[in-house]
Amino acid sequence: MTAGHTHTHAHTLDDSMAGSVMLNIGADVGALIITTGPEWHGHEIEISRKGDVPEVRTHVAVRARHVSGGVRYTAVYPSLPAGAYVIWRNETEPAGTVVVAGATVTEIEWWPQP
Known part of the structure; x- marks a missing residue:
């Protein structure tokens, strides 16, 4: 987790392979x-x-992930306490909320401009 600090920069990341x-x-x-x-x-x-x-x-970078049928661009948060989360569009503007349930993988689609 980060406190009082946001990241708006892009990283150069290699594609992520299956698994x-x-x-x-x-x-x-x-x-x-x-x-x-x-x-x-x-x-x-x-x-x-x-x-x-x-x-x-907390933040993670979006990566190109090679999956069956092509490439998906995803941000993966691998371990979050169950509960509701705010997704931030930028430093001050929330974009929406999502509920993460325990023992499950919650998947959403999000298409704003960076």
């Missing part, structure tokens, strides 16, 4: 996968637990 992400989920812990467009490749998407101080966020 390259390990999820750590269980009773009260789930995972979140945000699928977006190729224009987000290398950009970070920040989330924060709903009800927490908005400045306390």
